Amino acid sequence: MLTPSSVRWPTPRSYSVSLEEMYREVILDHYRNPRNRDPLDKIDATAEGNNPLCGDEVTIEVSLNGDTVDAISVRGQGCSISQASASMMSKAVLGKTEKEVAEITDTFKKMMGVIDTDENVVDDDRPGATLGDLEALQGVRKFPVRIKCADLAWTTLEEALNR
Amino acid sequence: MTDWAAIRADFPILSREMNGYPLVYLDSAATSQKPQAVLDAIIDFYSTTNANVHRGAYSLADEATSRYEDARSTVARFIGAQPDEVVFTRGATSAFNTVAYGWALRNVTEDDRILLTIMEHHANIVPWQLVSDLTGCSIEFVGITESGLLDMDDFHRLLDDDVKLVGVSMASNVLGTINPIAEIAEAAHRAGSLVIADAAQAVPHTSVDVYETGADWICFSGHKMLGPTGIGVLWGRPEILEAMEPAEGGGEMISDVRLDGSAWAAVPHKFEAGTPPFAQAVGLKAAIDYLEAIGMDEVERREQELTEYALKSMAGVEGLTVYGPATAEGRVGAISFSLADIHPHDLATILDQRGVAIRAGHHCARPLARTLNVPATARASVYLYNQESDVDALIGALADAKELFSVA
Numbered sequence: 379m380l381t382p383s384s385v386r387w388p389t390p391r392s393y394s395v396s397l398e399e400m401y402r403e404v405i406l407d408h409y410r411n412p413r414n415r416d417p418l419d420k421i422d423a424t425a426e427g428n429n430p431l432c433g434d435e436v437t438i439e440v441s442l443n444g445d446t447v448d449a450i451s452v453r454g455q456g457c458s459i460s461q462a463s464a465s466m467m468s469k470a471v472l473g474k475t476e477k478e479v480a481e482i483t484d485t486f487k488k489m490m491g492v493i494d495t496d497e498n499v500v501d502d503d504r505p506g507a508t509l510g511d512l513e514a515l516q517g518v519r520k521f522p523v524r525i526k527c528a529d530l531a532w533t534t535l536e537e538a539l540n541r
Numbered sequence: 542m543t544d545w546a547a548i549r550a551d552f553p554i555l556s557r558e559m560n561g562y563p564l565v566y567l568d569s570a571a572t573s574q575k576p577q578a579v580l581d582a583i584i585d586f587y588s589t590t591n592a593n594v595h596r597g598a599y600s601l602a603d604e605a606t607s608r609y610e611d612a613r614s615t616v617a618r619f620i621g622a623q624p625d626e627v628v629f630t631r632g633a634t635s636a637f638n639t640v641a642y643g644w645a646l647r648n649v650t651e652d653d654r655i656l657l658t659i660m661e662h663h664a665n666i667v668p669w670q671l672v673s674d675l676t677g678c679s680i681e682f683v684g685i686t687e688s689g690l691l692d693m694d695d696f697h698r699l700l701d702d703d704v705k706l707v708g709v710s711m712a713s714n715v716l717g718t719i720n721p722i723a724e725i726a727e728a729a730h731r732a733g734s735l736v737i738a739d740a741a742q743a744v745p746h747t748s749v750d751v752y753e754t755g756a757d758w759i760c761f762s763g764h765k766m767l768g769p770t771g772i773g774v775l776w777g778r779p780e781i782l783e784a785m786e787p788a789e790g791g792g793e794m795i796s797d798v799r800l801d802g803s804a805w806a807a808v809p810h811k812f813e814a815g816t817p818p819f820a821q822a823v824g825l826k827a828a829i830d831y832l833e834a835i836g837m838d839e840v841e842r843r844e845q846e847l848t849e850y851a852l853k854s855m856a857g858v859e860g861l862t863v864y865g866p867a868t869a870e871g872r873v874g875a876i877s878f879s880l881a882d883i884h885p886h887d888l889a890t891i892l893d894q895r896g897v898a899i900r901a902g903h904h905c906a907r908p909l910a911r912t913l914n915v916p917a918t919a920r921a922s923v924y925l926y927n928q929e930s931d932v933d934a935l936i937g938a939l940a941d942a943k944e945l946f947s948v949a
């Protein structure tokens with residue numbers, strides 16, 4: 379019979395290392411000083427997203443000039459990962475065309491494992507070269523339950539732009 | 542004197558590791574762990590006695606039925622009731638829904654009001670909202686004071702003779718607050734209202750005598766009191782259960798079925814449609830036997846001790862805020878808190894890496910979270926198998942969190 383004492387546990391990993399990889403300084407900075415929070419006057423696309431499981435919330439407003447993201451507002455509340463991801467996203471998509479935004483979103487989702495892929499979307503030898511600060515969120519991949527937090531703003535932005 | 546270390550050793554799961562550390566389980570308000578005696582009782586039932594209850598005309602079915610009804614008697618004795626006042630349900634939630642559909646839908650009108658409190662679990666809010674949708678009745682919420690107690694002035698102000706039902710938790714799963722149920726029930730009855738009490742966080746932790754509470758219905762879940770999932774209890778005053786209609790129809794709950802209508806079985810069976818959770822009932826009986834062997838007064842005393850220890854330890858953590866009563870008196874061991882600007886989900890993840898399991902979120906009490914003006918809190922909750930070192934592990938892991946978030 380399988381009793382708890384006969385169950386073998388995996389050998390301990392170094393937890394503090396993976397936690398430190400997740401809670402990078404740049405993430406805490408975006409959590410505490412979120413960018414692009416001011417509401418917009420002219421709103422061409424908007425959506426609200428939430429994660430009912432943990433209560434993370436984000437509201438996105440986009441102002442377009444042609445098909446370029448002219449201004450963006452990202453407001454919300456929730457854990458450091460959801461809010462930092464939203465803030466970094468707002469920086470990354472500002473001034474980009476809708477097509478470029480879709481590409482960045484795709485790359486981000488592949489980096490996070492939200493979209494399955496075999497390709498290595500970010501270059502480990504040149505950190506930041508592909509997605510800039512956003513690459514700091516890779517540390518979240520070691521915490522599968524938190525990937526949803528990182529993804530919330532992106533899914534919400536997709537929803538706003540696809541309407 | 543209870544040997545609490547021996548008690549702890551009765552819970553096999555507590556000897557496992559989590560993320561390389563001993564598991565420190567501080568989420569018993571969500572669900573409790575089970576002692577070996579409960580696991581054994583369930584295995585024994587399935588190994589020796591399993592057959593559908595109240596059906597077969599053979600000895601095995603008879604034995605199974607006896608075990609099921611024996612469990613009902615044990616529950617009844619445990620809460621100071623008679624066996625036919627005890628309805629087995631799937632859990633506290635379905636107990637509330639049984640009253641919502643079996644009583645409220647037929648007795649509440651659009652001129653009536655239902656009075657709840659802001660600290661109710663969703664299980665004691667949403668069923669009444671469904672009733673309100675269908676009947677047009679209104680719902681009002683009693684607030685809380687600064688110190689996390691029910692605002693009794695507010696309660697008396699909102700209570701008038703339009704109120705047909707008062708729904709109140711005996712103990713809050715977020716604040717830990719124990720509410721003065723007898724005082725509430727007395728005032729409610731004087732105003733002509735019935736009272737439904739949420740005892741999900743009370744029955745596991747203190748001795749409850751249903752008649753002393755003054756309530757008309759009491760709801761609780763087996764899985765929060767060392768028993769298995771899938772079973773809960775609705776207790777009701779016999780004359781009220783008698784007058785109530787069943788909320789669900791099916792087998793087991795009828796005395797006769799004709800094509801043009803059916804007659805109900807006697808209380809409590811008329812509320813137990815379909816094959817009931819009889820193996821779970823046997824498990825719940827074993828849980829109650831286990832608690833009674835220790836003694837509920839002793840369980841309560843030990844939990845007070847642990848809660849006091851936890852509250853004192855947490856008070857020493859700079860930047861930590863506790864929501865709810867600040868001392869162990871008048872509260873159960875569910876302690877909600879926040880730490881500086883670290884979001885509760887981040888806290889839970891960090892603590893988990895030290896093997897410490899706590900809850901983060903709104904704890905199925907969103908209205909309360911909004912009242913407290915915190916979208917989410919962290920919650921540590923203790924039960925009889927916890928020990929001071931579990932609290933120490935929590936405090937140690939909180940220090941980790943502060944370091945990772947560079948909080949002074």
Ligand SMILES: Cc1ncc(COP(=O)(O)O)c(C=O)c1O
Nearest residue numbers: 632633634662664714741742762
């Ligand atoms: C106070 C309170 N009421 C009701 C419930 C609902 O219990 P269950 O989910 O077992 O039906 C809970 C459990 O979360 C609770 O803490």
